[in-house]
Amino acid sequence: MAGVSGCIKYSMFIFNFLFWLCGILILAIAIWVRVSKDGQEILSPGDSATNPYISVNILIAVGSIIMILGFLGCCGAVKESRCMLLLFFIGLFLILLLQVAAGILGATFKSESERMLNETLYENVKLLTGADNDAKAFQKALAEFQEEFKCCGLVNGAADWGNNFQQNSKSCECQSSTDPSCVSYESKYVYKQPCISFIKELVAKHILIVIGIAFGLAVIEILGLVFSMVLYCQIGNK
Template structure:
């Protein structure tokens, strides 16, 4: 039973690692937003560590090695404490998220001084999130001309694209900082849910490893005394 659990734990680590790498590759590559979504990098690290620890637990259970099981328990306990601390910190600091994002984005103004790679990333971001500028709207692009990605795409009936907030000048009126903050808040619930699921898995791992550790100790006790 314990071996099956440790093997399942290892598979869970592989799954978390694979999904996280996929998200990093498919959603990453934007210099502006990458720094605001560190959760994916954290999930990659957690997935890799759980995969290695699952292998350690399997070896400890198969060889009935108390040393391996004790190491497994200690490392799993450390990860559990760090995960709980990170979850609490994320939930508490959620209200300060908007101020922090705005402060970081304001440091990138004016956009005219940014390299072309950053400007291209922002244009792609404006197309995806239907926004314009970083903090103050289209004026963030001054004195450069406003890019076409700031324009609202109207249909033949002059109805704006769903989700777009267009001004009278047919430019998106919402700055990208607002979109980024809303996206982070929406994803925070998902991240906390995943963290809770991993925490429950770690609790079972702690219980199984300690139970097996004590069971092997009782089995070895009479032999040692003999």
């Protein structure tokens, strides 16, 4: 232990343990989203050739890599292994570079992402008037969304439902006919606001959560880089 600071060593262990926990959290959230149906049915386009899970699969991979790096950092600190610490440093530095690149790309293509979301939502309006299994699954998901967020239709209001309105009107109906946020449609009082704005708000909130998580991870990663290199040098000077 001569020449190796106990404070640095155990600080390195604690930070890597937190890093490992972050990896578990990312992996758990990504797997939950991967197996959840409602969100994918609302946001995925009708074209089956498009994989709506690409981003989630990337998060699963990132969470797994972070868990492995956290394990390397913890073991490298406790066992004072320069090899493990060096592998940890290189892997962590590469992840930090990827996060910075992803942030730059995300900011650059923000307007493009918004355009793609709009196109997807407008394209999915067709599913509300369909009768196949995919359309029925989407209609069920949107009906639950309407009931929760007090909206009706996807883009143009109740008219989006077409001939399927009567059988799905219950989730659109207002509690009071005097409510100013309601309108009369086919002898029923329904919510005037379409769900597109609520979906966009929901997506925006999730993006803010992702940004917050990424920023928190970046702070932990920088601290991990500093502690690992300091400990690596101290072990070499023993």
